Amino acid sequence: MEYTVKSGDPEKQRSGCVVIGLFEGRKLAPAGKRLDEAAQGALAAFLRRGDIDGKSGQSLMLHNPPNLLCERLLFIGCGREKEFHEGRYRDAATLAARTLASAGASEAVSYLTELEVKGRDIAWNLRHAVECTEAALYKFDRMKSRKSDKKQSWRKLVLTVGKRSELAIGETAVHQGLAISAGMNLARDLGNLPGNVCTPAYLADQARELEHQYGVKTTVLEREDMEKLGMGALLSVARGSRQPPKLITIEYNGGKDEEPPVALVGKGLTFDAGGISIKPAAAMDEMKYDMCGGATVLGVLKACAELKLPINVVGVIPSSENLPDGDANKPGDIVTSMSGQTIEVLNTDAEGRLILCDALTYTERFNPVAVVDIATLTGACVIALGKHASGLLSNNDPLARELMNAGRYAWDRAWQLPLWDEYQKQLDSNFADMANIGGREGGTITAACFLARYAKKFKWAHLDIAGTAWLTGKAKGGTGRPVPLLTTWLIERSQDHRRS
Ligand code: BES
Ligand code: MN
Ligand code: ZN
Numbered sequence: 001m002e003y004t005v006k007s008g009d010p011e012k013q014r015s016g017c018v019v020i021g022l023f024e025g026r027k028l029a030p031a032g033k034r035l036d037e038a039a040q041g042a043l044a045a046f047l048r049r050g051d052i053d054g055k056s057g058q059s060l061m062l063h064n065p066p067n068l069l070c071e072r073l074l075f076i077g078c079g080r081e082k083e084f085h086e087g088r089y090r091d092a093a094t095l096a097a098r099t100l101a102s103a104g105a106s107e108a109v110s111y112l113t114e115l116e117v118k119g120r121d122i123a124w125n126l127r128h129a130v131e132c133t134e135a136a137l138y139k140f141d142r143m144k145s146r147k148s149d150k151k152q153s154w155r156k157l158v159l160t161v162g163k164r165s166e167l168a169i170g171e172t173a174v175h176q177g178l179a180i181s182a183g184m185n186l187a188r189d190l191g192n193l194p195g196n197v198c199t200p201a202y203l204a205d206q207a208r209e210l211e212h213q214y215g216v217k218t219t220v221l222e223r224e225d226m227e228k229l230g231m232g233a234l235l236s237v238a239r240g241s242r243q244p245p246k247l248i249t250i251e252y253n254g255g256k257d258e259e260p261p262v263a264l265v266g267k268g269l270t271f272d273a274g275g276i277s278i279k280p281a282a283a284m285d286e287m288k289y290d291m292c293g294g295a296t297v298l299g300v301l302k303a304c305a306e307l308k309l310p311i312n313v314v315g316v317i318p319s320s321e322n323l324p325d326g327d328a329n330k331p332g333d334i335v336t337s338m339s340g341q342t343i344e345v346l347n348t349d350a351e352g353r354l355i356l357c358d359a360l361t362y363t364e365r366f367n368p369v370a371v372v373d374i375a376t377l378t379g380a381c382v383i384a385l386g387k388h389a390s391g392l393l394s395n396n397d398p399l400a401r402e403l404m405n406a407g408r409y410a411w412d413r414a415w416q417l418p419l420w421d422e423y424q425k426q427l428d429s430n431f432a433d434m435a436n437i438g439g440r441e442g443g444t445i446t447a448a449c450f451l452a453r454y455a456k457k458f459k460w461a462h463l464d465i466a467g468t469a470w471l472t473g474k475a476k477g478g479t480g481r482p483v484p485l486l487t488t489w490l491i492e493r494s495q496d497h498r499r500s
Helices: 032-038 042-048 086-101 121-139 166-191 198-216 221-229 232-238 284-307 352-366 380-387 396-410 421-427 443-451 482-494
Strands: 002-006 020-021 059-063 072-077 107-110 156-160 219-221 247-255 262-266 269-270 311-323 333-335 342-344 370-375 390-394 414-417 460-464
Touching: 002 166, 020 032, 032 042, 059 086, 059 219, 072 086, 086 107, 086 121, 107 311, 121 156, 121 166, 166 198, 166 284, 166 482, 198 247, 198 284, 198 311, 219 221, 219 232, 221 232, 221 352, 232 311, 232 333, 232 352, 247 284, 247 380, 247 460, 262 284, 262 352, 269 284, 269 352, 284 370, 284 482, 311 352, 342 352, 352 370, 352 443, 380 390, 380 443, 390 396, 390 443, 396 414, 396 460, 396 482, 421 443, 443 460
Parallel strands: 002 156, 020 072, 020 107, 107 156, 262 311, 262 370, 269 311, 370 460, 390 414
Antiparallel strands: 059 072, 219 247, 247 311, 333 342, 390 460
Protein backbone atom coordinates (compact mmCIF):
# COMPACT_ATOMS: atom_id res chain seq x y z
CA MET A 1 0.00 0.00 0.00
CA GLU A 2 1.15 3.50 -0.73
CA TYR A 3 0.60 5.97 2.11
CA THR A 4 0.64 9.74 2.05
CA VAL A 5 0.06 12.23 4.83
CA LYS A 6 -2.06 15.25 4.13
CA SER A 7 -3.89 18.01 5.95
CA GLY A 8 -7.06 19.15 4.27
CA ASP A 9 -10.78 19.72 4.66
CA PRO A 10 -12.95 16.65 4.25
CA GLU A 11 -15.48 18.42 2.03
CA LYS A 12 -12.72 19.31 -0.44
CA GLN A 13 -11.57 15.73 -1.04
CA ARG A 14 -12.11 14.63 -4.64
CA SER A 15 -11.44 11.08 -3.71
CA GLY A 16 -12.54 7.59 -4.66
CA CYS A 17 -13.54 7.13 -1.04
CA VAL A 18 -13.56 9.22 2.13
CA VAL A 19 -13.52 7.22 5.36
CA ILE A 20 -15.19 8.66 8.44
CA GLY A 21 -15.92 7.45 11.94
CA LEU A 22 -19.42 7.00 13.32
CA PHE A 23 -20.03 6.55 17.02
CA GLU A 24 -22.95 4.64 18.47
CA GLY A 25 -26.23 6.53 18.24
CA ARG A 26 -25.33 7.67 14.68
CA LYS A 27 -23.00 10.29 16.06
CA LEU A 28 -20.71 11.56 13.33
CA ALA A 29 -17.09 12.31 14.16
CA PRO A 30 -15.90 15.88 13.29
CA ALA A 31 -15.03 15.24 9.63
CA GLY A 32 -18.43 13.61 9.13
CA LYS A 33 -20.15 16.63 10.61
CA ARG A 34 -18.36 18.93 8.19
CA LEU A 35 -19.27 16.70 5.28
CA ASP A 36 -22.87 16.70 6.45
CA GLU A 37 -22.90 20.49 6.49
CA ALA A 38 -21.42 20.59 2.99
CA ALA A 39 -24.04 18.08 1.88
CA GLN A 40 -26.77 20.20 3.47
CA GLY A 41 -27.80 17.58 5.96
CA ALA A 42 -27.94 14.70 3.47
CA LEU A 43 -25.72 12.48 5.64
CA ALA A 44 -27.82 12.95 8.77
CA ALA A 45 -30.92 12.24 6.70
CA PHE A 46 -29.31 9.11 5.32
CA LEU A 47 -28.30 7.91 8.77
CA ARG A 48 -31.83 8.42 10.09
CA ARG A 49 -32.95 5.62 7.78
CA GLY A 50 -31.24 3.27 10.22
CA ASP A 51 -28.88 1.22 8.03
CA ILE A 52 -26.01 1.80 10.43
CA ASP A 53 -25.97 2.80 14.07
CA GLY A 54 -22.25 3.17 14.72
CA LYS A 55 -21.66 0.02 16.74
CA SER A 56 -18.13 -1.30 16.63
CA GLY A 57 -17.79 -3.73 13.71
CA GLN A 58 -20.42 -2.05 11.53
CA SER A 59 -19.52 -0.43 8.23
CA LEU A 60 -21.43 1.03 5.36
CA MET A 61 -20.35 2.21 1.94
CA LEU A 62 -22.39 5.06 0.50
CA HIS A 63 -21.99 5.62 -3.23
CA ASN A 64 -22.25 9.04 -4.85
CA PRO A 65 -23.07 10.93 -1.67
CA PRO A 66 -25.20 13.94 -2.66
CA ASN A 67 -23.53 17.36 -2.95
CA LEU A 68 -20.07 16.02 -2.17
CA LEU A 69 -16.94 15.73 -4.30
CA CYS A 70 -16.02 12.18 -3.31
CA GLU A 71 -17.30 9.12 -5.16
CA ARG A 72 -17.87 7.10 -2.01
CA LEU A 73 -18.23 7.63 1.67
CA LEU A 74 -17.30 4.82 4.02
CA PHE A 75 -18.83 4.95 7.50
CA ILE A 76 -16.96 2.92 10.09
CA GLY A 77 -18.73 2.06 13.34
CA CYS A 78 -16.57 3.02 16.32
CA GLY A 79 -18.76 2.00 19.24
CA ARG A 80 -19.56 4.26 22.16
CA GLU A 81 -17.64 7.49 22.05
CA LYS A 82 -17.03 7.39 25.81
CA GLU A 83 -15.53 3.91 25.61
CA PHE A 84 -13.33 4.62 22.60
CA HIS A 85 -9.74 3.53 23.25
CA GLU A 86 -6.69 2.06 21.50
CA GLY A 87 -8.34 -1.29 20.75
CA ARG A 88 -11.45 0.31 19.24
CA TYR A 89 -9.33 2.63 17.13
CA ARG A 90 -7.37 -0.31 15.79
CA ASP A 91 -10.57 -2.25 15.14
CA ALA A 92 -11.90 0.70 13.14
CA ALA A 93 -8.71 1.03 11.09
CA THR A 94 -8.71 -2.72 10.43
CA LEU A 95 -12.33 -2.78 9.35
CA ALA A 96 -11.79 0.18 7.04
CA ALA A 97 -8.87 -1.61 5.39
CA ARG A 98 -10.80 -4.85 4.95
CA THR A 99 -13.74 -3.00 3.44
CA LEU A 100 -11.59 -0.94 1.10
CA ALA A 101 -9.69 -4.03 -0.03
CA SER A 102 -12.87 -5.48 -1.50
CA ALA A 103 -14.28 -2.19 -2.81
CA GLY A 104 -13.69 -0.61 -6.19
CA ALA A 105 -11.89 2.60 -5.22
CA SER A 106 -8.19 2.78 -6.07
CA GLU A 107 -7.50 5.49 -3.54
CA ALA A 108 -9.04 6.51 -0.21
CA VAL A 109 -8.71 9.38 2.24
CA SER A 110 -9.09 8.42 5.88
CA TYR A 111 -10.37 10.71 8.59
CA LEU A 112 -10.32 7.96 11.20
CA THR A 113 -6.97 9.47 12.16
CA GLU A 114 -8.81 12.46 13.66
CA LEU A 115 -10.50 10.26 16.27
CA GLU A 116 -9.32 11.08 19.74
CA VAL A 117 -7.71 8.14 21.52
CA LYS A 118 -7.21 9.04 25.17
CA GLY A 119 -3.54 9.56 26.03
CA ARG A 120 -2.40 9.14 22.41
CA ASP A 121 -1.27 11.67 19.85
CA ILE A 122 -1.44 12.00 16.09
CA ALA A 123 1.80 10.01 15.66
CA TRP A 124 0.23 7.07 17.47
CA ASN A 125 -2.91 7.28 15.35
CA LEU A 126 -1.02 7.31 12.07
CA ARG A 127 1.40 4.59 12.98
CA HIS A 128 -1.40 2.29 14.04
CA ALA A 129 -3.47 3.14 10.97
CA VAL A 130 -0.58 1.91 8.84
CA GLU A 131 0.03 -1.20 10.96
CA CYS A 132 -3.64 -2.19 10.98
CA THR A 133 -3.93 -1.67 7.24
CA GLU A 134 -0.83 -3.69 6.46
CA ALA A 135 -1.96 -6.47 8.81
CA ALA A 136 -5.44 -6.53 7.28
CA LEU A 137 -3.99 -6.88 3.78
CA TYR A 138 -1.58 -9.66 4.76
CA LYS A 139 -2.06 -12.91 2.85
CA PHE A 140 -0.12 -16.12 3.01
CA ASP A 141 -0.64 -18.11 -0.15
CA ARG A 142 2.92 -19.07 -0.91
CA MET A 143 2.14 -22.76 -0.48
CA LYS A 144 -1.03 -22.73 -2.60
CA SER A 145 -0.70 -23.73 -6.23
CA ARG A 146 -3.40 -21.21 -7.14
CA LYS A 147 -2.78 -17.79 -5.68
CA SER A 148 -5.86 -15.84 -4.66
CA ASP A 149 -7.17 -14.41 -7.93
CA LYS A 150 -9.16 -11.56 -6.43
CA LYS A 151 -7.83 -8.39 -7.99
CA GLN A 152 -7.55 -5.56 -5.51
CA SER A 153 -8.04 -2.14 -7.05
CA TRP A 154 -7.12 -0.25 -3.87
CA ARG A 155 -3.57 1.15 -4.09
CA LYS A 156 -3.30 4.29 -2.03
CA LEU A 157 -4.33 5.49 1.40
CA VAL A 158 -4.18 9.16 2.34
CA LEU A 159 -3.90 9.65 6.09
CA THR A 160 -5.08 13.03 7.25
CA VAL A 161 -3.71 15.21 10.03
CA GLY A 162 -5.49 18.23 11.48
CA LYS A 163 -2.75 20.82 10.99
CA ARG A 164 0.07 21.36 8.55
CA SER A 165 2.47 21.44 11.50
CA GLU A 166 1.71 17.76 12.06
CA LEU A 167 2.75 16.63 8.58
CA ALA A 168 6.37 15.85 9.50
CA ILE A 169 5.37 13.91 12.62
CA GLY A 170 2.90 12.02 10.48
CA GLU A 171 5.54 11.08 7.91
CA THR A 172 7.79 9.67 10.62
CA ALA A 173 4.92 7.70 12.10
CA VAL A 174 4.05 6.21 8.70
CA HIS A 175 7.70 5.26 8.18
CA GLN A 176 7.76 3.50 11.56
CA GLY A 177 4.45 1.78 10.91
CA LEU A 178 5.74 0.47 7.59
CA ALA A 179 9.01 -0.78 9.07
CA ILE A 180 7.22 -2.56 11.90
CA SER A 181 4.75 -4.08 9.44
CA ALA A 182 7.58 -5.32 7.22
CA GLY A 183 9.15 -6.97 10.26
CA MET A 184 5.82 -8.47 11.29
CA ASN A 185 5.13 -9.82 7.82
CA LEU A 186 8.51 -11.51 7.74
CA ALA A 187 7.84 -13.09 11.14
CA ARG A 188 4.34 -14.15 10.05
CA ASP A 189 5.60 -15.72 6.83
CA LEU A 190 8.30 -17.69 8.61
CA GLY A 191 5.84 -18.86 11.23
CA ASN A 192 3.27 -19.91 8.66
CA LEU A 193 5.74 -21.86 6.56
CA PRO A 194 5.55 -25.58 7.34
CA GLY A 195 8.25 -27.46 9.20
CA ASN A 196 9.42 -29.28 6.08
CA VAL A 197 10.24 -25.95 4.44
CA CYS A 198 11.19 -23.73 7.36
CA THR A 199 14.07 -25.77 8.79
CA PRO A 200 17.06 -24.48 10.78
CA ALA A 201 18.94 -24.18 7.48
CA TYR A 202 16.07 -22.14 6.04
CA LEU A 203 16.14 -19.73 8.98
CA ALA A 204 19.89 -19.37 8.49
CA ASP A 205 19.28 -18.53 4.83
CA GLN A 206 16.76 -15.90 5.88
CA ALA A 207 19.39 -14.34 8.13
CA ARG A 208 21.84 -14.30 5.21
CA GLU A 209 19.14 -12.67 3.11
CA LEU A 210 19.00 -9.82 5.66
CA GLU A 211 22.77 -9.54 5.25
CA HIS A 212 22.33 -9.04 1.50
CA GLN A 213 19.45 -6.65 1.85
CA TYR A 214 20.72 -4.44 4.66
CA GLY A 215 24.40 -5.13 5.21
CA VAL A 216 23.93 -6.62 8.67
CA LYS A 217 26.55 -9.20 9.64
CA THR A 218 25.27 -12.76 9.71
CA THR A 219 27.22 -15.67 11.19
CA VAL A 220 25.98 -19.25 11.30
CA LEU A 221 27.54 -21.76 13.68
CA GLU A 222 27.35 -25.40 12.61
CA ARG A 223 27.18 -28.49 14.80
CA GLU A 224 30.98 -28.83 14.95
CA ASP A 225 31.37 -25.20 16.04
CA MET A 226 28.84 -25.75 18.78
CA GLU A 227 30.62 -28.90 19.87
CA LYS A 228 33.83 -26.92 20.27
CA LEU A 229 31.97 -24.38 22.40
CA GLY A 230 30.54 -27.13 24.57
CA MET A 231 26.89 -26.44 23.84
CA GLY A 232 25.79 -29.80 25.19
CA ALA A 233 22.24 -28.71 25.96
CA LEU A 234 21.43 -27.31 22.52
CA LEU A 235 23.13 -30.22 20.77
CA SER A 236 21.25 -32.78 22.85
CA VAL A 237 17.95 -31.52 21.42
CA ALA A 238 19.30 -31.62 17.86
CA ARG A 239 20.45 -35.22 18.24
CA GLY A 240 16.89 -36.42 17.65
CA SER A 241 16.66 -34.70 14.27
CA ARG A 242 18.09 -35.25 10.80
CA GLN A 243 18.12 -31.51 10.19
CA PRO A 244 21.44 -30.08 11.34
CA PRO A 245 21.10 -27.42 14.05
CA LYS A 246 22.22 -23.85 13.47
CA LEU A 247 23.17 -21.06 15.80
CA ILE A 248 22.44 -17.91 13.86
CA THR A 249 23.90 -14.53 14.82
CA ILE A 250 22.93 -11.26 13.17
CA GLU A 251 24.68 -8.05 14.08
CA TYR A 252 23.07 -4.74 13.22
CA ASN A 253 25.45 -1.88 13.89
CA GLY A 254 23.62 1.40 13.56
CA GLY A 255 25.20 2.86 16.69
CA LYS A 256 28.72 3.88 17.64
CA ASP A 257 31.42 1.22 17.29
CA GLU A 258 32.21 1.03 20.98
CA GLU A 259 28.58 1.05 22.10
CA PRO A 260 27.55 -2.31 23.58
CA PRO A 261 24.56 -3.88 21.82
CA VAL A 262 21.13 -4.89 22.93
CA ALA A 263 20.84 -8.66 22.42
CA LEU A 264 17.71 -10.44 21.27
CA VAL A 265 17.72 -14.22 21.65
CA GLY A 266 14.91 -16.07 19.87
CA LYS A 267 13.85 -19.68 20.16
CA GLY A 268 14.07 -21.15 16.66
CA LEU A 269 12.61 -24.61 17.17
CA THR A 270 11.33 -25.30 13.66
CA PHE A 271 9.18 -28.23 14.73
CA ASP A 272 8.47 -29.46 18.24
CA ALA A 273 7.01 -32.96 18.38
CA GLY A 274 8.13 -33.19 22.00
CA GLY A 275 10.87 -35.75 21.38
CA ILE A 276 10.62 -39.05 23.30
CA SER A 277 8.16 -37.28 25.66
CA ILE A 278 6.04 -37.00 22.55
CA LYS A 279 3.10 -34.59 22.34
CA PRO A 280 -0.47 -35.72 21.72
CA ALA A 281 -1.49 -35.67 18.04
CA ALA A 282 -4.22 -33.03 18.32
CA ALA A 283 -3.03 -29.66 17.00
CA MET A 284 0.55 -30.88 16.81
CA ASP A 285 0.81 -29.12 13.44
CA GLU A 286 0.86 -25.85 15.40
CA MET A 287 4.29 -26.75 16.69
CA LYS A 288 5.67 -25.48 13.39
CA TYR A 289 5.22 -22.10 15.13
CA ASP A 290 7.78 -23.03 17.75
CA MET A 291 10.34 -20.93 15.89
CA CYS A 292 8.35 -17.71 16.27
CA GLY A 293 10.82 -16.31 18.81
CA GLY A 294 13.54 -16.64 16.20
CA ALA A 295 11.27 -15.20 13.52
CA THR A 296 10.61 -12.24 15.82
CA VAL A 297 14.34 -11.59 16.08
CA LEU A 298 14.63 -11.56 12.27
CA GLY A 299 11.57 -9.30 12.01
CA VAL A 300 12.85 -6.81 14.58
CA LEU A 301 16.27 -6.64 12.94
CA LYS A 302 14.61 -6.01 9.61
CA ALA A 303 12.60 -3.17 11.14
CA CYS A 304 15.71 -1.68 12.80
CA ALA A 305 17.56 -1.79 9.50
CA GLU A 306 14.63 -0.23 7.61
CA LEU A 307 14.53 2.58 10.17
CA LYS A 308 18.33 2.89 10.29
CA LEU A 309 18.09 3.14 14.07
CA PRO A 310 21.23 4.62 15.66
CA ILE A 311 21.72 1.65 17.96
CA ASN A 312 23.61 -1.65 18.01
CA VAL A 313 21.53 -4.82 18.16
CA VAL A 314 22.64 -8.42 18.01
CA GLY A 315 20.19 -11.21 17.30
CA VAL A 316 20.97 -14.77 18.35
CA ILE A 317 18.80 -17.65 17.16
CA PRO A 318 19.41 -21.20 18.33
CA SER A 319 17.63 -23.40 15.84
CA SER A 320 16.80 -27.10 15.80
CA GLU A 321 13.95 -29.57 15.50
CA ASN A 322 12.73 -31.66 18.47
CA LEU A 323 11.76 -35.14 17.31
CA PRO A 324 11.74 -38.66 18.70
CA ASP A 325 14.58 -40.80 17.37
CA GLY A 326 16.88 -43.62 18.40
CA ASP A 327 19.52 -41.03 19.21
CA ALA A 328 17.21 -38.48 20.79
CA ASN A 329 17.35 -37.20 24.37
CA LYS A 330 15.77 -39.72 26.77
CA PRO A 331 14.04 -38.78 30.01
CA GLY A 332 16.69 -38.96 32.71
CA ASP A 333 19.59 -38.11 30.40
CA ILE A 334 22.02 -35.61 31.86
CA VAL A 335 23.64 -33.05 29.59
CA THR A 336 26.29 -30.40 30.23
CA SER A 337 25.52 -26.88 29.05
CA MET A 338 28.09 -24.42 27.71
CA SER A 339 28.05 -22.70 31.11
CA GLY A 340 29.25 -25.93 32.72
CA GLN A 341 26.01 -26.43 34.63
CA THR A 342 24.54 -29.93 34.23
CA ILE A 343 20.88 -30.55 33.41
CA GLU A 344 18.74 -33.63 33.99
CA VAL A 345 16.33 -33.88 31.06
CA LEU A 346 13.27 -35.17 32.86
CA ASN A 347 10.98 -34.22 29.98
CA THR A 348 12.33 -34.00 26.44
CA ASP A 349 9.46 -31.69 25.54
CA ALA A 350 10.95 -28.94 27.70
CA GLU A 351 13.50 -28.43 24.93
CA GLY A 352 13.17 -24.68 24.41
CA ARG A 353 15.07 -23.88 27.60
CA LEU A 354 17.78 -26.37 26.57
CA ILE A 355 18.54 -24.60 23.32
CA LEU A 356 18.09 -21.15 24.86
CA CYS A 357 20.40 -21.68 27.83
CA ASP A 358 23.39 -22.26 25.58
CA ALA A 359 22.41 -19.36 23.36
CA LEU A 360 22.24 -17.11 26.45
CA THR A 361 25.72 -18.19 27.55
CA TYR A 362 26.98 -17.57 24.03
CA THR A 363 25.47 -14.08 24.12
CA GLU A 364 27.82 -13.09 26.98
CA ARG A 365 30.59 -12.54 24.44
CA PHE A 366 28.80 -9.51 23.00
CA ASN A 367 28.85 -7.70 26.36
CA PRO A 368 25.22 -6.70 25.90
CA VAL A 369 23.66 -3.77 27.79
CA ALA A 370 20.48 -5.83 27.99
CA VAL A 371 19.29 -9.20 26.74
CA VAL A 372 15.72 -10.08 25.85
CA ASP A 373 14.87 -13.63 24.91
CA ILE A 374 11.69 -14.39 23.03
CA ALA A 375 10.24 -17.89 23.06
CA THR A 376 7.09 -19.95 22.58
CA LEU A 377 8.19 -21.58 25.79
CA THR A 378 5.25 -22.90 27.79
CA GLY A 379 1.70 -24.09 27.28
CA ALA A 380 1.17 -22.81 30.82
CA CYS A 381 1.53 -19.24 29.55
CA VAL A 382 -1.39 -19.76 27.19
CA ILE A 383 -3.45 -20.89 30.18
CA ALA A 384 -2.32 -17.97 32.35
CA LEU A 385 -2.59 -15.06 29.91
CA GLY A 386 -4.39 -16.35 26.83
CA LYS A 387 -3.71 -14.73 23.48
CA HIS A 388 -3.78 -11.08 24.51
CA ALA A 389 -0.60 -10.66 26.52
CA SER A 390 2.87 -12.13 26.28
CA GLY A 391 4.39 -13.29 29.56
CA LEU A 392 7.23 -11.09 30.81
CA LEU A 393 9.77 -12.09 33.43
CA SER A 394 12.95 -10.24 34.24
CA ASN A 395 15.88 -9.99 36.62
CA ASN A 396 15.77 -6.20 36.26
CA ASP A 397 12.68 -4.17 37.08
CA PRO A 398 13.51 -1.00 35.10
CA LEU A 399 14.04 -3.18 32.02
CA ALA A 400 10.72 -4.94 32.61
CA ARG A 401 9.00 -1.57 32.92
CA GLU A 402 10.51 -0.32 29.67
CA LEU A 403 9.24 -3.41 27.85
CA MET A 404 5.79 -3.18 29.41
CA ASN A 405 5.49 0.46 28.36
CA ALA A 406 6.72 -0.25 24.84
CA GLY A 407 4.15 -3.02 24.60
CA ARG A 408 1.36 -0.71 25.65
CA TYR A 409 2.32 1.92 23.09
CA ALA A 410 2.69 -0.72 20.38
CA TRP A 411 -0.60 -2.32 21.47
CA ASP A 412 1.35 -5.55 21.66
CA ARG A 413 1.13 -5.92 25.37
CA ALA A 414 3.03 -8.00 27.89
CA TRP A 415 2.20 -8.82 31.49
CA GLN A 416 4.80 -9.39 34.17
CA LEU A 417 4.97 -12.55 36.25
CA PRO A 418 7.19 -12.94 39.33
CA LEU A 419 10.64 -14.46 39.13
CA TRP A 420 11.04 -15.01 42.86
CA ASP A 421 13.76 -17.18 44.30
CA GLU A 422 11.18 -19.36 46.02
CA TYR A 423 10.28 -20.91 42.67
CA GLN A 424 13.85 -22.01 41.98
CA LYS A 425 13.53 -25.00 44.33
CA GLN A 426 11.15 -26.65 41.90
CA LEU A 427 14.09 -27.22 39.55
CA ASP A 428 16.10 -29.28 42.06
CA SER A 429 17.46 -32.54 40.66
CA ASN A 430 18.79 -35.53 42.60
CA PHE A 431 21.42 -36.21 39.98
CA ALA A 432 22.39 -33.01 38.17
CA ASP A 433 22.69 -29.28 38.93
CA MET A 434 19.09 -28.80 37.87
CA ALA A 435 16.16 -30.51 36.22
CA ASN A 436 14.69 -29.14 33.01
CA ILE A 437 11.15 -29.10 34.41
CA GLY A 438 9.66 -27.72 37.59
CA GLY A 439 6.36 -29.55 37.87
CA ARG A 440 2.84 -28.39 37.08
CA GLU A 441 2.74 -25.37 39.34
CA GLY A 442 3.76 -22.05 37.81
CA GLY A 443 5.09 -23.62 34.62
CA THR A 444 5.84 -20.31 32.92
CA ILE A 445 7.68 -19.06 35.97
CA THR A 446 9.81 -22.16 36.51
CA ALA A 447 10.76 -22.15 32.82
CA ALA A 448 11.94 -18.56 33.25
CA CYS A 449 13.71 -19.55 36.50
CA PHE A 450 15.66 -22.11 34.50
CA LEU A 451 16.72 -19.46 31.96
CA ALA A 452 17.58 -17.01 34.75
CA ARG A 453 20.37 -19.35 35.82
CA TYR A 454 22.04 -18.61 32.48
CA ALA A 455 21.37 -14.89 32.53
CA LYS A 456 23.16 -13.85 35.70
CA LYS A 457 25.79 -11.80 33.90
CA PHE A 458 23.44 -9.26 32.33
CA LYS A 459 20.18 -7.37 32.59
CA TRP A 460 17.76 -9.81 31.14
CA ALA A 461 14.08 -10.18 30.32
CA HIS A 462 12.17 -13.12 28.94
CA LEU A 463 9.07 -12.90 26.76
CA ASP A 464 6.96 -16.06 26.67
CA ILE A 465 4.99 -15.71 23.45
CA ALA A 466 3.30 -19.12 23.44
CA GLY A 467 -0.13 -17.45 23.50
CA THR A 468 0.54 -14.44 21.30
CA ALA A 469 2.74 -15.60 18.40
CA TRP A 470 -0.03 -17.27 16.43
CA LEU A 471 -3.80 -17.59 16.40
CA THR A 472 -5.70 -20.85 16.34
CA GLY A 473 -9.09 -21.78 14.90
CA LYS A 474 -10.51 -20.26 11.75
CA ALA A 475 -7.99 -17.44 11.68
CA LYS A 476 -5.06 -19.81 12.25
CA GLY A 477 -1.83 -18.05 11.42
CA GLY A 478 1.19 -16.17 12.70
CA THR A 479 0.59 -12.76 14.25
CA GLY A 480 4.01 -11.15 13.91
CA ARG A 481 4.02 -10.46 17.64
CA PRO A 482 6.04 -9.28 19.52
CA VAL A 483 7.81 -7.44 16.68
CA PRO A 484 5.86 -4.22 17.47
CA LEU A 485 6.72 -4.32 21.18
CA LEU A 486 10.42 -4.90 20.64
CA THR A 487 10.81 -2.47 17.75
CA THR A 488 9.03 0.22 19.75
CA TRP A 489 11.34 -0.47 22.67
CA LEU A 490 14.41 -0.13 20.44
CA ILE A 491 13.09 3.06 18.82
CA GLU A 492 12.68 4.52 22.29
CA ARG A 493 16.10 3.38 23.44
CA SER A 494 17.75 4.81 20.35
CA GLN A 495 16.08 8.17 21.04
CA ASP A 496 17.06 8.22 24.68
CA HIS A 497 20.77 8.97 24.96
CA ARG A 498 20.71 9.40 28.71
CA ARG A 499 20.69 5.67 29.25
CA SER A 500 23.98 3.88 29.76
N1 BES B 1 6.83 -25.30 22.46
C1 BES B 1 6.28 -25.82 23.64
C2 BES B 1 5.37 -24.83 24.36
C3 BES B 1 4.01 -24.65 23.78
C4 BES B 1 3.05 -25.63 23.89
C5 BES B 1 3.67 -23.46 23.19
C6 BES B 1 1.78 -25.41 23.37
C7 BES B 1 2.41 -23.23 22.70
C8 BES B 1 1.46 -24.22 22.79
C9 BES B 1 7.40 -26.20 24.61
O1 BES B 1 8.55 -26.69 24.03
C10 BES B 1 6.85 -27.27 25.49
O2 BES B 1 6.57 -28.31 25.00
N2 BES B 1 6.71 -26.97 26.77
C11 BES B 1 6.17 -27.90 27.70
C12 BES B 1 6.99 -27.79 28.97
C13 BES B 1 6.65 -28.85 29.96
C14 BES B 1 7.11 -30.21 29.45
C15 BES B 1 7.35 -28.52 31.26
C16 BES B 1 4.71 -27.53 27.94
O3 BES B 1 4.40 -26.36 28.02
O4 BES B 1 3.91 -28.45 28.02
MN1 MN C 1 8.40 -28.78 23.70
ZN1 ZN D 1 8.94 -26.11 22.12
